Amino acid sequence: MEIAERSRARVQERLARLEQEFGSTPVDQTTFSVGAEGYQRAVERSREGQVDVHAFVHNESGDVLLSDADGSWEIPQGQTQGAERPAAAAERVVTETAGVSCTIRDAVRATICGVRNETDQDAETVYRLSIVFDAEVNSAAPGGSDAEIAEEVDASIRWDDSSDVAVAELV
Template identity: 35%
Template sequence: MGVVEQTSGAVESQLSALEESYGSFSVNQRTVTVPTAEYERKRNESGCKELDVHAKVLNDKTEVLYVDEDGREVLPSTTTTFDVELHRVARQTVDEMAGITCQIDGLEAVTILGLHDGNDESRETVYTLAVLFEGEHTSGTAGAGAVWKSFDPNDHPVYA
């Protein structure tokens, strides 16, 4: 079985498991070019066991929490394995990255990512998932490098 079939099959299984756990949510698909090292890491995973978890946390002013990552404002996120409770990972990531506590209300969206090697366009597409949980701030003050802002999906797409 080739990498395309292997990773797309794993993504289909993961989507089914997410629907069982979290009910309905929107599903998007996006193709992105990544550095060769990231492409290789995702390609070499046995059965596509990792996925990206993002958290969109709102405060009482409906502003969204962003954290600094290499000079960019991004939603709190991490890469994890699929064999954990993903909503707990999202909540823990917010706590670790921003120093606040939040309640995760649900799974807002899932993006199927088709990854291309940025240095070799002839390589096969590798498929993986990025999930976006939505939650609300419950306590704490955002720490250094964390800010509350209005959400613009064009500036901060859910897949990255």
Template identity: 35%
Template sequence: MAGDTYDRVTAHLASLRGAYSEFAVQQTSVSVSSADYDRLRRETECGVVEAGARVRDDSGRALAVRQDGLWCDPLGCVGPEETVEEAAHRVLREATGVECRIVDLLGVRIVAATDRADPDREALYRLSALFTAEYRTGDPREGCAWRTAPPGALPVDP
């Protein structure tokens, strides 16, 4: 199972490159404990791609959700029968209650995780795609807010 995460991520990246002319790709690797590696390996069974959308209001503020003490863009797994764009739209709606229209691909992050205790285990790959989106309708749910700073940049207000 672990060996095919690279192939699945590469296939999704190629598909996105075919659909969008230009976008940033950030790649990084992390070395994790064996327990975290095993947890990540189990998570790859439901998918190796997650998607989200950064939606802005007429004032240019970005809609963000509280997660782990920060304001973040909502991200979630791409379902087996979904496109990455459909998943970004669904994740935004489920996390915030807001409807949007996907406009463009802002960027992609690829993370390779390795087991620091066992370097012979194959790296596990995960791709996260973040789209820009236009606000359509809906009021943000509790735990969501329109923010002037980019999501992920600010600690959650007390």
């Protein structure tokens, strides 16, 4: 039970820090099975203390930022690096994936993900944390917001009406 206990403890520690920073955040839990390669990746990310982060970035009109991720439009997402706070990671990921700077306003939801190895039923469940943040685009100097400038330069981002953007498979 070494992997399961350690990964669960890391998730609980991160949830406690999230609550200190943003107050009470709804927490869901899910369990799913992945192949051996995906399971090993989950073990490594858990060992490194990585948290998955997702950011709903809103512009002045309330639209949500989407970036082209290998042919599908998604909200910016990635993982923490080292001891990076999840909110700081979300801001970094938005800048790296979309070229837009933002400010995190709140943690919308956290999901504890139990990852099982579908090819080895005896392997322990590894626990990971995924956090969805709400953010606003930062205003830029005269000439438009960072978002408007980035969209003019980069066709790999777009803004969609927030009612059209569903929180589908964020895990």
